[in-house]
Amino acid sequence: MGPSSLVYYKAINEYFKERTSSDSLHTPKLVLTQTDFAFIEQAQKEGNWDEVGRLLAGEAAKLKAAGADFFLLACNTVHTAEEYIISNSELPMLHIVDAAAAKVVQCGYKTVGLLGSRYTMNGTYFVSRLRNKYSLNILVIEGEHENNVHNALYQELAKNIFLPETRAKFKAAIDDLVARGAETIILGCTEFGMLVQQEDSSVPIIDTSFAHAEAAVDFALRD
Numbered sequence: 001m002g003p004s005s006l007v008y009y010k011a012i013n014e015y016f017k018e019r020t021s022s023d024s025l026h027t028p029k030l031v032l033t034q035t036d037f038a039f040i041e042q043a044q045k046e047g048n049w050d051e052v053g054r055l056l057a058g059e060a061a062k063l064k065a066a067g068a069d070f071f072l073l074a075c076n077t078v079h080t081a082e083e084y085i086i087s088n089s090e091l092p093m094l095h096i097v098d099a100a101a102a103k104v105v106q107c108g109y110k111t112v113g114l115l116g117s118r119y120t121m122n123g124t125y126f127v128s129r130l131r132n133k134y135s136l137n138i139l140v141i142e143g144e145h146e147n148n149v150h151n152a153l154y155q156e157l158a159k160n161i162f163l164p165e166t167r168a169k170f171k172a173a174i175d176d177l178v179a180r181g182a183e184t185i186i187l188g189c190t191e192f193g194m195l196v197q198q199e200d201s202s203v204p205i206i207d208t209s210f211a212h213a214e215a216a217v218d219f220a221l222r223d
Contacts, residue, residue, distance in 0.1 A: 004190035053084025113182025
């Protein structure tokens, strides 16, 4: 969905080559479907998550018909509708939060700074899952930082606009999380990694796009 689809496609292919240590012509089998994000965002703004789920469950059905064995949602926020999507899909879904959490746990971090949309900051699908399933302490952006990040996402990043002044605002939000005790920063939006780089943070960054893409390759190769 959106600019991050390119990131996923590139990351999956590159990590597949790394994992298989292959210099052959083998590539992972991929099926991509994309819904109209304007309809997704309208439903999100209205708090109509069942509609978000309905739209994405429909896309999951297309993936199954095309031969997919499992699917990913290349967007953090829409995981808010995960219950509807999972209960209305015949394919297993690889959850983006689990992919990111695996990286956190692997590195031994306990306190996580989370950067995401307002839906992600104020919702439960990400924060509660990290707390309840992985026993992590979660810090979220607040106030001016929350407004800056959320507005930039929908007014710029989702439209493939990446500005240096916006990157500076993201860095300020990260600095605030680190000052509050974050040991690592999760970029809880699949577009954020196209703007923010490791040099923008004094602690390690975990990009959900790459964590999710790598988890997908590992899952496919394992099964």
